[in-house]
Amino acid sequence: MVALAPLLAAPAQATILLFDQARDATSGTLVVPTTSGATLPSDYGDGVTSAATAVPGGVFTYGNGGEGFTPDVTVDISSAAATPTDPAVRLWQTGYGDLVNLVFADGPGTAGSPELTIRLSAAPGFLVDLYGFDLAAFFADQTIAEVEVLAGAATLFAASDVLVESSTHTSFAFAAPLTAPELVVRLDFSNLPPGIQDDVGIDSIRFGQSIVPEPGTATLVLCGLASAAAVRRRRAPADRPRG
The missing domain is CATH 1.20.5 (Single alpha-helices involved in coiled-coils or other helix-helix interfaces)
Structure with missing residues (x-):
């Protein structure tokens, strides 16, 4: 038997986004504990070096999957309803299944948004490795149109008519991480009425980095x-x- 594992394997690192912090709405800089309805800070998830990573205004905290952290990866989470000054991504504490502190796609008025995207980008010389994430619904189970993971024009994973649970949560876990210089997780809520498109949230996004x-x-x-x-x-x- 030809042993390929040593040739294919590369040191991996993994960060888990917990969404436990926001920034104070008044100052715009001070890091504070997550409150329901707060806007996700645009730099949350960027260049994670430890479980408590110093940032302007305080410290962002993260989980770790046992493989290390991701100093060479940036994160951009946005809603289809985003504007140049507002990504329309909000934080929420409880009520989405059994998850605590998550993000959802906001929209105009009391409506949600038909799509939420999570873009993970590695610095030159590195790859992003996606291990998984959790979804949960608010108040009642929801079936959403699609969950995709994209690398440029390539679809690395796709699932249609995805049931998202409201009593616990729905997990996506990849036995072998999905890997590319840049990955986009796309959550499609377009089949839901606008008033409940914000009733699905995401948490515990676990991703890593490896060397090209x-x-x-x-x-x-x-x-x-x-x-x-x-x-x-x-x-x-x-x-x-x-x-």
Whole structure:
């Protein structure tokens, strides 16, 4: 057997977005505990170096999946109803299933927004690794049109008619992380009436970073795959059932 794991593996790191902080609406800079209806700070999730990462105005806190943090990744979460001055992404404390402190897509008046996107971007020389996230609904279960994870024009994951639970939560966990220089998680609520499009929120977004493999490593991987295929071809006749 050709061992490919050492060639494919790279040191991974993972940050979990907990959404436990906002910024004071009066000062616009002071970091305060999350309150329902507060606007998500635009720099939350950027360049995470520790569970308590210092930022202007205080400290943002994060969870860790055991792999480390993500100093070379930036996060942009926005609503389809965003304006140049407001991403229309709000925080909420409780009421969405069993999740505590999450974000949802806001819209005009009392309406929500038909789409929420989470963009994870790695610095040159790095990749973003998405491990998973949790969704929950407010008050009643909701079925949303689609959940996608995109890398440029490529769709790495897609699920339609997704049931989002309101008593617990609905989890997405990828056994092998979805990886690219930039990933976009897209939540499509367009099938819901506008008045309840903000009744679905997201929490515990777990993502990491890894180093882009060097060209020599990629060549070794391809050679290893070719060798493995050749071994399978040579063994194929002996592996067939005998009549």
